[in-house]
Amino acid sequence: MKLIIMRKQKKQRIIPLLPFVAISFCLPLSIYAQEKQAKFENSISKPLVSDMFTADPSAHVFNNKIYIYGSHDIETSVAENGSGDHFQMKDYHVLSMDSPTEKVTDHGIALAVENIPWAGKQLWAPDAAYHKNTYYLYFPLKDKEGIFRIGVATSRRPEGPFKAEKEPIKGSYSIDPAVFKDSDGSFYMYFGGLYGGQLQRWKSGVFNKNASDKADGQQSEEPALTAKVAKLSADMKQLAEKPKDVVVLDEKGNTILSGDHDRRFFEGSWVHKYNGKYYFSYSTGDTHKLVYATGDSPYGPFTYQGVILLPVIGWTTHHSIIEFQNKWWLYYHDTELSEGKTHLRNIKVTELIYNKDGSIKTIDPYGKK
C-alpha cells in the first residue's frame, strides 16, 4: 500500500512538472526572440529598402550622387550550412540616393546570372569603379566547376545595365572584390573570403577541391590567411600583377595569427583614405565584427586599430565607407526586415566619426538611447 501511494505521488509530481519542462525548453528561444526584437527597436538606423532584401552595400559617389552596388538576397530552399550555400543570389540591382539621409531609388536589374557567359551560380558581394567614361561592376560568382571567380561587367551609366565579359578575370579567385582608386589615379582590387568564400582552398596557390570549407585550414599559431591585393590593368578588366597578401600586424608589429578570430581577416575588404593614411577595413566573420587597420601604402602592411561596428543581428557583416559633403558614412547591413534570417538582409547607413587622432569611434548598431 505504501508503495502504491509513493508511486502515485511520484506520478502526480511528474505530471504538474510537464508544462514547466516544456516552457523551460521554449523559454530560451522566446527570450532570444524578445532580445532580438528589443535590439531592433534600439537600432541606430532603419533599413534603406524594404520591398526586397539587400546586403553587402558598396557605396560610391558618382556625379554627386551616392550609388550602392550590393547583393540582392532571395529566399531559397537550399539549407543553411557553413559554406553559405543558402546565399543563392541571382542578380544585382543598383540603388542611388541624393544624400545618405534621402530616399533610395532602385534602378532595377543591372546584371543577372543568365547574362554572364561563364556563370555557375551565386552572385555575392560586388563593387564598382568609374574610369574614362565607363562604369565597371566587379562581382564574385561560382563558375561551372563551383569555383568562385571574379567577373567584370561594363556600362556607360552608373546604374547599368551592365554587360559581362565572356570570361572571369584571369587569375582571380575567392570573393568580395573591393576596388580602391588612389589619389594618383591607380586602381587596386582587394578580394578574398574564408569558409564558403574558398580562400583557404587556395592556400598552396592552386585550388584544393578537397579542403574543408568550415575551417581556415590553418594552425592557430600560423599567420592568418588574409585578403589579397593587386593593381588593375589600364583597361580595368585584368589584374596587372600577381595578387599579394594584405598583411595585418598587431600593435607589436607581429602578423595577426590565424587563431585570433577577433582580429584576423575573414571577408568583406574595403579601403579608403583619410588624412593621407590608408584604412583597410574588413569583417572578422565568425566573431561578427567590422574592424580596421591603417597603413602608409595601398599594399600595406596595415596595423590593427580597432572595431568600427559591433556585431549586427545575423551571421554576416559587410560594409563600405564613403565621404559625402564633408561627412563620413558607413553603409552596412543587418537582418531587421527578416527578423534575423542570416541570408535575408537589409542595408542601412549611419554616420562614421573620427577622433582627432584619426581613430574611428566604435559604433553599436543597437545603441540608440
Ligand code: FUB
Ligand atoms: O552575400 C554573400 C556573402 O556574405 C558576401 O560575399 C560576404 O561578404 C557576406 O556578406
